[in-house]
């Protein structure tokens with residue numbers, strides 16, 4: 047969709063290069079928020095602060111989430127996961143799930159290291175399995191990531207994969223008589239909606255309730271626009287025309303058929319008929335999913351559609367005290383609990399009222415689009431940036447987990463009446479099923495990524511005394527945005543935009559600024575993108591075959607042993623009450639004796655360096671001494687010329703030695719006396735890879 051850009055809004059670039067305001071102390075912030083793991087973040091993330099301390103703290107916590115969910119699959123590169131540990135409905139062995147990929151790309155687009163989003167998109171669109179477990183807007187999300195870095199070759203290469211996934215939906219979820227997509231709410235990743243509960247006559251609603259939903263139709267609209275745009279870049283004009291026409295048709299049908307003027311909302315119409323539901327009838331209430339069309343800028347900018355937004359902030363409708371409700375208290379089965387986890391009796395996920403970070407993220411991103419591209423809606427005045435900020439702040443505060451002592455731990459869904467998580471299973475912690483970084487950068491700070499050679503900033507942080515975001519790479523340039531209401535924080539009143547070392551635009555008030563920007567090649571990823579054999583983690587194995595981990599201790603849990611070579615690293619101290627979600631192999635309590643962890647590669651393998659990640663807490667300590675041994679013709683031998691510095695607590699220890707061929711390698715170590723040690727991850731490389739190269 048072409049974005050109109052009134053030239054009056056273009057601020058002129060100052061010819062005089064004003065000196066940049068004193069920046070943030072990035073090393074101190076990295077140390078403060080990431081401790082010994084700071085080196086991973088230091089050059090990979092933009093740094094941010096705001097006068098609201100919770101927003102600042104949660105911003106960094108969400109980079110923690112991002113890092114924890116980067117799974118190193120060796121030759122296949124990195125993918126981004128949704129759950130902190132395996133769940134039965136994921137794709138094996140990768141742990142890939144498609145429903146939250148929109149958030150994974152939205153967050154990843156701001157990571158200065160491009161490899162994570164590039165690898166993840168390559169994985170998805172070269173998959174040999176059908177990646178569509180749930181509905182998805184992956185093509186649109188990959189396009190949105192492209193808007194930040196501007197590298198065309200990456201996305202052009204994905205075009206064939208994108209059209210394949212698009213057409214798969216068209217072949218099995220498209221009603222040609224209505225020219226709309228339909229889906230079962232469960233496969234929309236949202237069980238127990240109004241549609242599915244009512245289709246069961248109020249008896250259940252886990253499955254069923256298939257309908258023409260705003261979600262999948264808006265997703266396919268966004269995907270079609272993205273495919274058309276990418277085809278345009280690739281010079282495939284027939285494909286471009288085809289997908290632009292599909293998008294246009296979907297827009298018309300969604301607006302004509304899914305808009306319910308009584309509710310002033312986009313709502314489902316039934317596809318499936320049961321004794322309690324009939325084909326093409328509307329469901330009987332507003333749901334948060336009705337805002338998804340704005341996530342992809344689908345609706346026209348009309349005063350009528352703008353009315354939908356007033357229901358978002360009405361406390362009797364979608365605005366809960368501690369978070370947005372997925373549907374309204376007036377619904378007959380609002381918050382009725384139907385489903386429980388069998389082994390624990392804990393309440394399971396439902397979408398009949400709970401607050402979901404998933405849809406809260408979608409709604410906030412949609413709302414930021416409204417403030418940027420819907421002047422008629424903005425003029426209607428039904429919702430303002432203040433509302434955006436209060437929902438964002440409410441959402442940020444929900445990261446302080448009321449069921450886990452107030453520590454930072456985002457879970458699945460929340461009770462909007464009390465602000466506490468509902469499910470609380472082992473799989474629930476540190477859940478990557480939403481965005482936050484993107485809402486800060488493209489909403490609060492307001493960087494609006496564009497395909498044109500322009501930097502648009504439309505800040506929504508109207509209630510803040512100050513904020514500063516720096517170290518963003520946009521179209522290959524280093525940029526920063528700073529706001530200081532009275533000049534007391536940074537010594538300069540107002541809003542400024544910096545490109546490189548120059549202040550290029552400013553305003554005394556918080557308002558939209560737009561400056562031309564030259565497109566440059568982005569910096570190389572810190573780790574060369576995938577497929578560089580030398581930098582591949584040779585030890586990883588998420589699946590059943592080689593390499594295999596084993597330990598010197600009899601009776602060890604084989605899943606935990608395998609965790610230490612599964613490509614995932616995190617050091618969360620929360621929750622402390624269970625070892626189940628902890629990651630890696632934990633030794634018995636140290637008594638002075640040595641233990642070992644061995645990797646059997648299954649074949650002769652060249653090794654010369656490695657990464658060790660050890661957890662530490664009040665009850666777990668790192669080894670005081672260790673050595674690395676390889677199997678040789680004459681048995682186990684210490685590696686030659688070892689570089690084996692002291693083990694870093696909750697961070698990365700880089701080791702190296704003289705290159706050697708072996709079929710097995712082991713880490714021999716002594717846990718501290720009176721405490722166990724926990725090996726979170728061991729990665730091994732064929733060449734020298736260490737903190738300087740970043741793996």
Ligand SMILES: *[C@@H]1O[C@H](CO)[C@@H](O)[C@H](O)[C@H]1NC(C)=O
Nearest residue numbers: 306307308309328329330331
């Ligand atoms: C909106 O949906 C309800 C059913 O929930 C229906 O009674 C009403 O007629 C619909 N409004 C319009 C304008 O179709």
Ligand SMILES: *[C@@H]1O[C@H](CO)[C@@H](O)[C@H](O)[C@H]1NC(C)=O
Nearest residue numbers: 098099100439443444446452
């Ligand atoms: C910050 O979060 C804490 C914990 O949720 C909450 O008690 C406090 O009110 C929040 N502060 C602001 C300014 O929202």
Ligand SMILES: *[C@@H]1O[C@H](CO)[C@@H](O)[C@H](O)[C@H]1NC(C)=O
Nearest residue numbers: 650677678679707708709710
């Ligand atoms: C290591 O052990 C195996 C037996 O498991 C042996 O056959 C092999 O040759 C040994 N040496 C090397 C360098 O891999």
Ligand SMILES: *[C@@H]1O[C@H](CO)[C@@H](O)[C@H](O)[C@H]1NC(C)=O
Nearest residue numbers: 689700701702734736737738
């Ligand atoms: C990387 O390896 C080299 C060679 O062993 C060593 O001198 C250097 O200190 C290592 N860097 C880190 C961060 O471990």
